Amino acid sequence: METIVRSKTQEVIISPDQPTRIIGERINPTGKPKLAESLAKNDMSRVISLATSQVESGAAILDVNVGAAGVNEVELLPLAVQAVGQVTDLPLCLDSANPAALRAALQVYEGKALINSVNGEERSLEQVLPLVKEFGAAVIGLAMDDNGIPSDPAARLAVAKKIVERAESYGIPREDVMIDCLALSVCADSTAAKVTLQAIQMVREELGVNMTLGASNISFGLPDREAINDIFLAMTIAAGVNAPIVNPKFAQKAVLISDVLLGRDEFAMNYMTYYRSQK
Numbered sequence: 001m002e003t004i005v006r007s008k009t010q011e012v013i014i015s016p017d018q019p020t021r022i023i024g025e026r027i028n029p030t031g032k033p034k035l036a037e038s039l040a041k042n043d044m045s046r047v048i049s050l051a052t053s054q055v056e057s058g059a060a061i062l063d064v065n066v067g068a069a070g071v072n073e074v075e076l077l078p079l080a081v082q083a084v085g086q087v088t089d090l091p092l093c094l095d096s097a098n099p100a101a102l103r104a105a106l107q108v109y110e111g112k113a114l115i116n117s118v119n120g121e122e123r124s125l126e127q128v129l130p131l132v133k134e135f136g137a138a139v140i141g142l143a144m145d146d147n148g149i150p151s152d153p154a155a156r157l158a159v160a161k162k163i164v165e166r167a168e169s170y171g172i173p174r175e176d177v178m179i180d181c182l183a184l185s186v187c188a189d190s191t192a193a194k195v196t197l198q199a200i201q202m203v204r205e206e207l208g209v210n211m212t213l214g215a216s217n218i219s220f221g222l223p224d225r226e227a228i229n230d231i232f233l234a235m236t237i238a239a240g241v242n243a244p245i246v247n248p249k250f251a252q253k254a255v256l257i258s259d260v261l262l263g264r265d266e267f268a269m270n271y272m273t274y275y276r277s278q279k
């Protein structure tokens with residue numbers, strides 16, 4: 001099961017047989033008031049520096065999200081995509097809940113993008129899947145629907161299955177659908193991590209598709225978030241996530257070590273290369 005995404009010049013293969021691919025989360029104004037402020041002024045300098053720093057920290061794909069108060073996403077998302085394209089050739093993950101903004105970004109993106117995201121709601125399926133088909137993109141399907149995020153792992157699997165099957169009915173191969181089983185803060189609900197891990201295992205066994213996860217959500221509200229994120233990330237990779245959306249600066253080591261331990265880094269070559277570069 002290979003999900004392939006491309007820029008103009010680079011191809012990234014997401015597969016259980018490949019190293020884990022980091023999708024860099026940091027081009028996102030959530031919790032970054034200065035980025036939100038500069039986006040509202042059409043100033044792309046912060047977007048560009050966040051792109052460059054994440055490339056240096058080992059991201060394979062960059063998530064681009066410009067959703068903030070005072071921002072017209074239809075206008076800004078394509079501008080951000082073009083700005084990022086000036087400093088890196090990594091494939092992009094276009095992150096918006098607004099189908100018009102996704103369309104505008106897809107029109108300027110050269111390559112095969114990863115659309116973030118569709119969910120199990122009829123409205124979302126009907127608006128986003130035709131875009132995925134029209135532009136030959138790949139898509140992230142969130143395991144949630146009109147009733148929110150199910151608290152039962154089997155119900156998250158059922159939403160994931162519905163998304164994969166609906167995509168196929170539009171002529172989108174299941175290889176081009178990645179599932180996000182969704183992580184919620186373990187601070188608010190002590191079963192949150194366990195439910196997500198169970199859902200990931202079920203999707204791997206029942207659907208066999210590739211999986212992403214916005215793993216940093218797990219630690220909201222707790223101290224030492226980076227330590228929690230790293231340990232949870234390793235658990236999710238062992239369960240089946242192969243392209244997490246995380247801060248690459250913190251996640252790179254946990255990802256490389258998980259791959260060594262899961263037999264996805266022969267002779268620990270990738271880990272040794274990283275280790276030498278840190279000296």
Ligand code: THG
Binds near residue numbers: 245
């Ligand atoms: N699944 C999918 N896409 C997603 C998410 C998901 N996209 C958005 C989000 N969740 C993943 N991206 C982020 C981006 C930033 C943060 C967390 C997840 C974050 N920001 C810091 C804060 O809020 O304190 C800011 C700190 C910083 O990075 O500078 O934590 O779940 N498919």
